[in-house]
Amino acid sequence: MKNLSILVVDDDPVIRRLLEQRLKNERFHVEVAEDGYAAEKILRHKYFDVVLTDLMMPGDIGGIEVLEIAKELNSKTEVLLITAHSSVHTAVEAMKKGAIDYLEKPINFDELFLRLDKISNVQSIMKNAQDLQFAMNTTESAASATIQDLEIQVSRQREMLDRLETVLRDGQATDEVKVEQALTIFDQM
């Protein structure tokens, strides 16, 4: 199994079946939806790494709406659009709304797999960055606790040394009194 889960959304049963089969052959985890409504239902229950959706579908939920729903539910989901040459303009608009890329019909599978590879790479880099971030935060909070404790301790000791100095440099007091006072300061720490 490849590391991406993909939801295929297309109202054309032939294309839907073809995409499902080819992606399964490549060992992706695939599920299908026959229109935008079905896609929404599935997305509400389950996370997919990629939604591969036709741009033009019947009903109120077309490709753009599927994109919006998927992104709202989980912004990590990447949306790839399939479009007829005549609606490339709409696809570009969709990319402004957060789609990662679009493919023109008829689908060139080499091109599709290349895009999926790229998405997979980006996701693993993102995962890597998050892990690093987590490791950095852990190190940083441990380090800052230590440094801040030391900072306070050093500052207290500095203050004690200043007080000791004042006492010991007192020209009026006898040595005995000085030692007495110095020890009191010492005990207070």
Added chain:
Amino acid sequence: MIKINPAELKLISQYIQDISGIYLDQSKSYLFETRLSSVAEAYGCKSYQELQTKAKMDSTKKIEKEIIDAITTNETLFFRDKGPFELLQFKILPEIIDARSSKTALKTNIKIWSAAASTGQELYSIAIVIKELLRDSPDYIFTLLGTDISDAAIAQASYGKYNRFEIERGLDKKYLQKYFTLFGDSWKIKDELRAMVNFRKINLMQPFNALGKFDIIFCRNVAIYFTLEDRKKLFNKMADILADDGYLVIGSTESLTGICPKFIPKRHLRSIFYQKK
């Protein structure tokens, strides 16, 4: 990628320190190469020495700006390290408001400086804390200034637009809905928050007392890039422009021990802040 030779390492390292204060370890030649190679190539330079010569001769300072943008680290996020913002909300702001109000009938003006603002997340986080704490109380005027040495960072901070990766790091969902609007694939800070802040370019190595006095200074995770000598100079200058009862917040892994005796550390819960002696 253009390779850097030992003589150039010395030259470029000094040059970068001169223009930005940033001290780059000469043993890390890859740092220079990965960050500066594309700038050198863009100006048709075959070597880093050539790039430095060109940058020095460029009266528009365009190349110097690009070198600074390439070399500075803009790692930042909203509410980076929760501690300082809790400190601000529960300790610093209540105390400073208490100390400043009621003395006169005039409105209380409180000045806050984010000295290494990068792309603005820290200052906007401060603005959110203020907004959440005081709503729109008419009794206080807040002056929020964010400065950074990188033009590119300041430009993004001023524009207040963040992509989803920048947004997802550190920002609470409730604040996202409240203070940002969706802008294509990105989020833009709302005008009410944007109007509270100002950004401008400042090189911390140069004098900055013209900025006037501040009540609160955030200077987090920038001095770590400076030499010990430059750190001393920086925090001494900060002491000069911090109000006598003002507050200084530095990065959580930074220390002022041996750097500036004018400040003493004070603890509040898990965080530390500094005040003048």
